[in-house]
Amino acid sequence: MKLVSYRLKNTNESLRVGIVIDENVINLQDAYRAVNPDVDRTRIEGIIPADPTSFYKLGSPAIEVAKELHRQLKNNDQYALHYLSLEDVYLGTPIPEPSKIICVGRNYIEHAQEMKSDIPEIPVLFAKFANALIGPNDDIEKTPLTEKLDYEVELTVVIGKEASKVKKEDALNYIAGYTIGNDISARDLQKRTPQWLQGKSVDKSTPIGPWIVTADEIEDPGKLDVRCYVNGELRQSSNTDKFIFDVPYLIEFISNIMTLNPGDIIMTGTPEGVAFGMEDPKFLQPGDVVTLEIEKIGTMKNRITEGLV
Known part of the structure; x- marks a missing residue:
């Protein structure tokens, strides 16, 4: 559904x-x-x-x-x-004001390598806030503060019931459904300090949608093709079977740190192919169209616009 x-x-x-x-x-x-x-x-x-x-x-x-x-x-x-x-x-964005938006960084080996980072031994977590969320057809505003706006297609998990100290064997029972997220990143803001938050939670930058597919429709979230196109050019193509930390492990790991509540969102990480990892980076510019696809969920398309000074 x-x-x-x-x-x-x-x-x-x-x-x-x-x-x-x-x-x-x-x-x-x-x-x-x-x-x-x-x-x-x-x-x-x-x-x-x-x-x-x-x-x-x-x-x-x-x-x-x-x-x-x-x-x-x-x-x-x-x-x-x-x-x-x-x-x-x-x-609109499926859940306009979730109590938590937990994001996972470097969850594909090839993506960690293209970012010239170590392969993580434990999940790399950071947060976004509701100010960043927009709908699946809304424009992504490129703030004048960045010249290095990047795309990241991500399987996004919606929690369905309170989860505290969950075992990974039971983790899928705590999921309400799945959707698509674009973890838009202002790389120059992200990289100027050790903490990533400022490059990850810019106003009106993170589309999620187009809908939530209930968990019964997706038997295994670890076997889904994910793709990202910019102006029709394929930039990212992978499968969630390449996760370093799969969805059950993430729910176990996160729920042992903090209680997850119904409506909380987990963005599970992006595969290789981001602009930052290219020899000649092709960062997003006003007028570009980013199209994301995740198997069994659908397609989401957003245009980049110039944000206000």
Whole structure:
């Protein structure tokens, strides 16, 4: 099942949670009311919140309700519901305000080598913040502070229930779903100090989307093709089977340091092929279009624009 955060195009409405069926979006609360007409309306917000961040913070119980609605609505026209074409809606970042965005650096051997870094023996963690997040079709703003804007395609994990001191054997049970992330990096800002944060959390720089594919749709997150194109030129092509630290290990490692909450995001690292690793680096410029693809999830495309001084 694909879950989106959306609103009608050219409006200032709040984002709402929807499910995708046959290239159409159905409002999740409307679907719940249609299938459960006798439920008191005052209770619905506690079962299926309209706000995306609130929805994912409820975690697995809300996801399971959504999956059951999807099952009942698919190939079933008995419910009088308003279907919106994907072409008619704006898709926002799936979780606008996650409590944590944990990123993993140098999680592919070839990427560590192209960055002229040691192969890590333990996961390299850093953080982003919600100010950086944008939707899957939004423009990426190139701040005037950087001349070395770089792309990074990454499998992105969404946590579905509270995870503390999880064993890797159980880790996949804590995942709500998967999406695509572009860990856009201002390399000159990133590299000017030992800490990476300033180059990794620039305003309106990190698209995530286009939707969250629920965990039941992806049996093994360690066997997914990942690709990045810039203006149609293939720059990155790999598979998550080349992770140094796979998704279960990352959840075990992180959850032994900090409790992961429903709606938290883990960006799992990027493969080789980034601009910084080239002999003649091709950093992103205004007008460039970056297209990311991850098997079983989909495609995300964003244009680079000039940010304000």
